[in-house]
Amino acid sequence: MAVNWLRKFASRSAATVFPVLGRQGEAALHRLALTPGIELVDSPRHASVLLVAGEIPADRFEPLRRVHDQLPHPFAVLWFRSEPWPHLEDVTRIDALDALPEALIAAHRELLLGRRDSASRILPDEPPNPWEGLGDFGQGGEGMMGGVPYGRPMAMNMMDDVRDGLTLDSLSFRLGPFYPGLPPGMAAEITLQGDLVQMWSTQLAPYPRALDPVFFAARERPVPIAELELARAHHHLRRLFSALRLAGLEGASLSALRLARELSPGSRLDGLRRRLVRSGFFRLSSLAGGALEAEQARQLGGPAARAAGLDDDLRSQDDGYRRLGFAPVTQSAGDTRARWQQLLAEIEQSLQLARRAERDKACTERMDSIETPRGPWLEQLPQDGSSLLDELMPGLEWGDALATVASLDVAAAERSLGEAPA
Amino acid sequence: MIVDQLILPLLMVLVTLSVGAYIVAVLDRLMAGAFGAPRGGNVWLAPLTRGAWLLTQHANATEAPDWRAWRLAPALYLALAAIGLAVMPWSASLVATDLVTSVVLWGSVEALATVVIFLHGWSANALLTLIGGYRYVALGLSYILISMFVLIGVALPAESLQFTQVVASQEGLWNVLRQPLGLPLFLIVGLGMTFWGPLDLADSTDLAGGTASEVSGPPRLVWDIARAAMLVAFSGVATTAFLGGWLGPWLPGPLWVIVKMLAVLSVLLLLGRWLPRLAPERCVTLMWVVLLPLSFLALVWAGAVALWE
Amino acid sequence: MELVALLLILLIGLGAGLLIQWLPMRHQPMPTWPQRAPFLGGGTPDSHAWSRYHVRYYPMTLLLIAFEMEMMFMYPWAVVFVEKGMMAMMEMGMFLAILSVGIVYAWREGVFKWQ
Numbered sequence: 040m041a042v043n044w045l046r047k048f049a050s051r052s053a054a055t056v057f058p059v060l061g062r063q064g065e066a067a068l069h070r071l072a073l074t075p076g077i078e079l080v081d082s083p084r085h086a087s088v089l090l091v092a093g094e095i096p097a098d099r100f101e102p103l104r105r106v107h108d109q110l111p112h113p114f115a116v117l118w119f120r121s122e123p124w125p126h127l128e129d130v131t132r133i134d135a136l137d138a139l140p141e142a143l144i145a146a147h148r149e150l151l152l153g154r155r156d157s158a159s160r161i162l163p164d165e166p167p168n169p170w171e172g173l174g175d176f177g178q179g180g181e182g183m184m185g186g187v188p189y190g191r192p193m194a195m196n197m198m199d200d201v202r203d204g205l206t207l208d209s210l211s212f213r214l215g216p217f218y219p220g221l222p223p224g225m226a227a228e229i230t231l232q233g234d235l236v237q238m239w240s241t242q243l244a245p246y247p248r249a250l251d252p253v254f255f256a257a258r259e260r261p262v263p264i265a266e267l268e269l270a271r272a273h274h275h276l277r278r279l280f281s282a283l284r285l286a287g288l289e290g291a292s293l294s295a296l297r298l299a300r301e302l303s304p305g306s307r308l309d310g311l312r313r314r315l316v317r318s319g320f321f322r323l324s325s326l327a328g329g330a331l332e333a334e335q336a337r338q339l340g341g342p343a344a345r346a347a348g349l350d351d352d353l354r355s356q357d358d359g360y361r362r363l364g365f366a367p368v369t370q371s372a373g374d375t376r377a378r379w380q381q382l383l384a385e386i387e388q389s390l391q392l393a394r395r396a397e398r399d400k401a402c403t404e405r406m407d408s409i410e411t412p413r414g415p416w417l418e419q420l421p422q423d424g425s426s427l428l429d430e431l432m433p434g435l436e437w438g439d440a441l442a443t444v445a446s447l448d449v450a451a452a453e454r455s456l457g458e459a460p461a
Numbered sequence: 462m463i464v465d466q467l468i469l470p471l472l473m474v475l476v477t478l479s480v481g482a483y484i485v486a487v488l489d490r491l492m493a494g495a496f497g498a499p500r501g502g503n504v505w506l507a508p509l510t511r512g513a514w515l516l517t518q519h520a521n522a523t524e525a526p527d528w529r530a531w532r533l534a535p536a537l538y539l540a541l542a543a544i545g546l547a548v549m550p551w552s553a554s555l556v557a558t559d560l561v562t563s564v565v566l567w568g569s570v571e572a573l574a575t576v577v578i579f580l581h582g583w584s585a586n587a588l589l590t591l592i593g594g595y596r597y598v599a600l601g602l603s604y605i606l607i608s609m610f611v612l613i614g615v616a617l618p619a620e621s622l623q624f625t626q627v628v629a630s631q632e633g634l635w636n637v638l639r640q641p642l643g644l645p646l647f648l649i650v651g652l653g654m655t656f657w658g659p660l661d662l663a664d665s666t667d668l669a670g671g672t673a674s675e676v677s678g679p680p681r682l683v684w685d686i687a688r689a690a691m692l693v694a695f696s697g698v699a700t701t702a703f704l705g706g707w708l709g710p711w712l713p714g715p716l717w718v719i720v721k722m723l724a725v726l727s728v729l730l731l732l733g734r735w736l737p738r739l740a741p742e743r744c745v746t747l748m749w750v751v752l753l754p755l756s757f758l759a760l761v762w763a764g765a766v767a768l769w770e
Numbered sequence: 771m772e773l774v775a776l777l778l779i780l781l782i783g784l785g786a787g788l789l790i791q792w793l794p795m796r797h798q799p800m801p802t803w804p805q806r807a808p809f810l811g812g813g814t815p816d817s818h819a820w821s822r823y824h825v826r827y828y829p830m831t832l833l834l835i836a837f838e839m840e841m842m843f844m845y846p847w848a849v850v851f852v853e854k855g856m857m858a859m860m861e862m863g864m865f866l867a868i869l870s871v872g873i874v875y876a877w878r879e880g881v882f883k884w885q
Contacts, residue, residue, distance in 0.1 A: 049513035053502065059812075075501020081669040082809055084521045084677040087514070102812025108804040111677040112519040151517060162804035166524070167814070189525035190803070194821035202884075208821035212588055218811025220667050226813060233824035234592045234741075235884065285666055287658070287738035290496030297497070318736055323659065325667075325740035436884055437592055438740055441667045470775045471782060478783075519798050520791070524806045525818065536787025543783030547776055557779065558772045565845055566776075587808035588819045599827040602834045609841050616848040674809060679791045687787065745827060746882040749873060757866055764859050767852055 046151050053078045054147035057086035059106055060223035062246045063456050064093025067119050067139060069277060069296055074140040081219045083109040087147050089158075092119040094456075098243065099216050099224065104161045106217050113157030115146040129156060166190030200232050201434050209237055216243050220285055220441045222450055225425060229432075236440050239432035244423040248448070249455035250274075254411050261403050264359055264396035265304055268389040272306075273299050274412035275342070275386045282379070282445040283315075286324045291315060304393040308386050315383070326376035328435040329443030335431070336373060339424045340414030343447055346381035347373030353410035353417075359403045363395045375439070378446040413452045423451040470557035474546045478539075481546070481693030482686045483508055484723075489730050496734045515682035523585050523675050530584035535680055537577045539687035541570050545694025550625045552707040552714035564612055564622040567698055571608055574654045574691065575601030578663050581684070582672035593671025596741050597656060597663035603748035604653035604660075610756040611643050611650070614763035615702045618770065624698075628706035635705040639766055642759035644703040646752060651695040651729055655688055658733025662741055696725035826884040833876050837869060 055078045058068050067090065071077050080086050089110055095103055107116065116123075116130060119139055123130035133142045149155035167190040170179030180186010194208040215226030224246035230238040251270035256262050276299035283292035291314050298306060315321065331339070336347035344351060345367055352367035354360040368384045370377035395401070403409075407417070414421040427449060432440050486508035494500045548563035550556040560566055575598060582594020616622050618639070619630035627636075637644045649660075656663040664671040673684055700706055700721040707714030739747070808815055825831070844862070851858045876882070 045513050046517055048510055049517045051506065052510035052514040053507065055514075073499050075499040081666055082674040084675055084809065085670060085673075085681070087518065099812070105804060105807065105814070106809075106812045108802065109807065109809055111521045111801070111805070112798075113517075151514065160802050160804065162802070164802040164804070166803045167807065189818070191524065191815070192817050194817040194819070196822070200824055202826075205824060207824045210588060210815065210817065210819060210821060210823075212810055212815040213813030215811045215813055218813070219669060221811065226811075231588075231592075233826050233884075234596060235824070235826065283737075287661060287666055289498065290493070290734055293497045293499070320737045323739050323743065324737040325743075327740065327743075436740070436742060438665075438667050438738075466771045467775050467778055471779055474779050475782070475786075516790075516794050519801070520795050522801045522806050523808060524803070532788065532791055533784075536784050536791070539787040540780050540783035543779050544776065547779045558776045560772055560776070562845075568841075583820075586819050588810065588815055589808070591819045591823075595823065595825075598825075599830070602827070602831055606834065606837050609837075609844070613844050613848045616845075617851045620849055620852050622845060622849060669809060669811075679794045683787045683790050686790075742882075742884045745830065746877075749830070749833075749882050750877055753873065754870065757870065760866075761859075761863065764851065764862070768855060768859065 046153065050148045050151040052147075052151075054088055054144045055080050055086045056088045056090050056143055057081075057083045057106075057110065058090045058092055058219075059095070059103060059217045060246075061091065061093030061095040061099075061121050062224070063249045064091075064119070064121075065223060065277070066136065067092035069280065069299075070136055071140060071143070072280070072293060072296055073300070076144050077140055084111060086110055087114055087150060088143055089114060089116045090119060090143065091116065091121050091123075094121050096224075099226075102216055102226070107158075108160050108162050110158075113150050115150045115155060116158045117142060117146055127158070127161075129158065198230070198232075198237060200235070201237055202235065207232060211238075213242065221245070221444060225444075225450075227428070231437070234437040236432045236435050236437070239440075240429050241425045244425045245450040247423070247451040247453035248274075248413065250411055250413070250420075250452045252455060254409060254416070255454060257403050257409050258406055258416075260406070261359070264363065264401045264403055265393040267403065268393040268396065269302050269304065271412045272386045272389040272393070273302050275382050275389075276302070278445075278448060279379075279382060279386075282442070283320075285441060285445050286320065288315075288318060288320060291318065291320075304390065304397045306390055308383065308390060312383055312387075321376055321380070325436070325438035325442045326374070326379065326446075328375060328439035329378075329431055329446065330372065330374040331431070332373075335427055339427060339447070339449070340421060341410075341412070341448060342381050342385055343378055344414070345385075346370045346378040351415065353405075353408045353415050356408060357403055357405045359396075359401050360392070363392055363399065363401055365392060375443050375446040411452055413448050413450070416452075420452045424449040470547065473551075473557050474543050477546050477693065477697075478543055478690045479686075481722075482689035485689035485692050485726060485730070486511075488723075488726060489733070492727075492730045492734050512682055512686075515678055515685075518678040520678035520680055521675055523587050526586050527584040530580050531676075532680060534577050534581035534584060535676075535683035535687055538574065538581070539683060539690060541574055541577065542687055542690035542694045545570050545691065546697060548624055549694070549697035549701050549718075550628060550706055551718050553625060553629070555715060556625060559625055560623065562622045563624045564616055564627070567624075568609055568612060570694075571605055571650070571654055575605070578656065578672060582663065585672070585675045587675045589668045589670070589674045590672045593663045593665065593668050593674070597672070599741060599745050600653055600656075600660060600662050600748075603745050603753075604650045607646055607748065607752050607756045608650040608654075610753075610760045611647050612702060614640050614643055614760045617763050618767040624701045624706075628701055628708065631705040631708060635703065635708070637703045637705075640703075640759055640763045642755060642762065644699065646756050646759060647699055647703065648725075648729060648732070649752065651692070651699060651725075652732060654695060655692045657688075657692065657729060659736035659739050660744065661733075661738055662744070665738055667738075692726065692729060693722070696722045696729065699725045827882075829876065829879070829881040833872065833881060836872060840865060840869060
């Protein structure tokens with residue numbers, strides 16, 4: 040009776056959703072972040088609903104199985120624009136973005152009211168390695184460090200610290216591809232000593248990021264610059280959203296998202312910029328690391344390169360842009376802080392260009408070279424640059440490392456699947 | 462006698478603790494709404510329904526946690542918050558436990574908070590929780606000295622280590638004016654010991670929830686309540702030490718305490734929503750190189766003023 | 771009596787914290803092994819997390835001890851401060867000055883960096 044009452048009461052709580060992103064699944068995330076009654080959480084332990092958003096490539100099935108089984112009982116699984124695995128029972132598939140929030144809230148409610156069974160576990164209930172009964176005391180090993188107590192070996196010292204050469208235990212693990220602090224789809228093998236990255240090797244590149252269709256149209260015919268620039272600002276603002284969320288500025292991150300949603304040539308960035316400056320984001324946050332060298336910056340291209348002082352921007356070769364008085368903005372430091380300053384400056388510039396272009400009805404003129412928000416597009420679309428992180432990460436503190444990853448747009452660019460974002 | 466001296470203090474603390482934790486949750490939601498979180502649902506009901514949900518969710522386990530420590534850490538943190546609430550006076554006579562050394566006791570609560578938070582991170586035997594605990598110790602070691610100097614500062618004019626005496630010594634002028642550096646420094650300590658907002662190095666988003674990233678269900682509920690209760694206890698102590706506790710015209714003493722505590726809580730929650738999380742390294746340097754010397758200055762100032770008066 | 775009350779509050783606080791955890795968890799089965807694996811966004815660790823890890827702020831902890839010792843003198847000092855007047859002020863001033871030199875030295879040596 041009492042339990043029943045408790046469950047009824049609990050069913051009125053916000054639906055806690057852990058998102059697992061597939062290809063181009065970010066649209067769902069951005070929608071849900073602004074939906075009341077839904078709380079996006081960073082750890083599956085804090086969730087009651089697992090949302091699989093977007094198609095998951097086959098090489099990420101195994102990690103998905105692991106995360107699926109890490110939600111505490113009771114939990115529900117929803118597949119958004121993604122084909123549920125055939126062997127699962129009781130799966131819900133949603134395709135319409137507008138129906139998603141309600142479906143998530145309903146799943147949470149039904150789960151707590153007992154009208155829906157908790158999803159069943161996929162992986163067999165076995166420890167990572169057999170250990171019980173092994174060793175003198177059944178502890179799974181011999182001596183102090185040997186064997187696999189509870190199914191795992193103990194940490195061992197393997198390398199000297201990169202900062203001071205002290206040899207202590209280092210912890211090696213694979214992070215991702217569903218870690219909320221990394222770009223969607225990215226996985227890396229990392230070795231830490233303390234909270235300092237010793238080694239970083241990117242194992243799965245992040246999913247290619249969808250480019251707005253207008254960039255593809257610009258390859259075929261002149262398009263209004265206003266449209267192109269708004270799409271660019273939109274792209275940058277959504278990246279700003281995830282970085283600010285990571286930095287603990289939830290309110291500001293949501294206003295970046297709102298700005299992106301209601302973007303028009305009349306939009307102003309001043310409010311958000313003022314908010315960031317006043318909150319001390321540029322001074323207090325973990326923004327110290329990740330300085331790119333000239334060669335690395337050139338390789339990556341785009342805003343990251345301009346933040347490192349290179350003034351390469353294909354827009355300056357376009358007569359349409361030249362007539363609007365376009366000149367690339369650059370920073371010099373090339374580190375994470377400079378990249379965010381650069382991004383804010385570029386969003387502002389894009390909005391300005393959009394306003395002028397709308398007034399003059401300006402269109403692009405060159406079709407063979409387009410500056411995408413990710414970088415230059417000459418013969419081919421900007422390619423994945425995540426291997427760059429392997430050189431950049433070692434020596435960074437954990438917070439600096441994740442902030443650096445967030446500030447670098449390393450994902451390749453691709454055509455958007457299905458419907459175009461607004 | 463037993464009722465007067467044991468049961469009543471206990472009830473007082475328990476009521477303050479639960480009501481206070483609830484109010485923190487409500488205030489924080491209101492604050493989040495003001496800072497742009499999507500509004501919807503009932504702000505007053507949301508903390509309760511969330512609590513109910515956590516009670517029905519199963520508790521997670523890790524492969525080989527230190528079970529005792531893992532379950533004890535949230536409870537200990539809650540107990541520490543209760544101790545903090547026990548020593549803060551509501552009026553000259555209404556104090557749960559009016560120890561002569563209550564300032565020292567609060568100091569030890571602050572020090573033990575670091576231990577408990579580290580324990581919470583360490584005992585789960587998982588990478589992200591461990592980093593959370595590890596980082597937090599650096600912060601904990603830094604804020605504790607600032608807090609000590611600032612608190613000693615308020616003990617000087619009172620000539621006592623008793624919080625009721627500290628309030629009594631503010632009859633003429635509240636410490637917030639008499640020692641202008643004290644309260645701002647102490648507020649930073651408050652954010653630190655509840656790892657709130659800019660000083661949330663323990664349970665941060667870049668660690669997927671840090672020390673709490675592996676807990677779910679009831680243990681997480683206790684951890685959340687304890688954290689909110691600690692914030693309440695802290696605001697009580699800040700009120701006592703700097704805002705003249707129960708002193709004030711027109712209203713009865715305890716009401717003044719509540720008003721002042723709410724003010725302190727609002728400032729803390731506002732700072733929590735407004736500022737980004739500090740980089741750990743930067744945070745430590747800031748604490749030792751800037752804020753600690755400032756707290757020396759606050760102490761010297763407090764001493765000079767106390768002698769002059 | 772105050773200490774007894776304080777002890778009672780401590781115990782009840784602790785007890786409440788444990789009870790809220792224990793009561794709903796009594797009947798819960800142990801989670802499966804895959805659920806118990808640490809959350810790493812789908813990744814796996816090579817080893818247990820418990821390790822002899824690098825305390826990068828270690829020199830800072832030593833500095834803290836110096837100050838904590840000082841605190842022990844400071845509590846009684848605070849009580850008699852007004853009574854003793856200027857003398858107490860000078861004494862503690864000297865003490866703090868010496869410790870401040872320590873901080874400046876430590877800062878120069880980079881103690882507050884994650885080294």
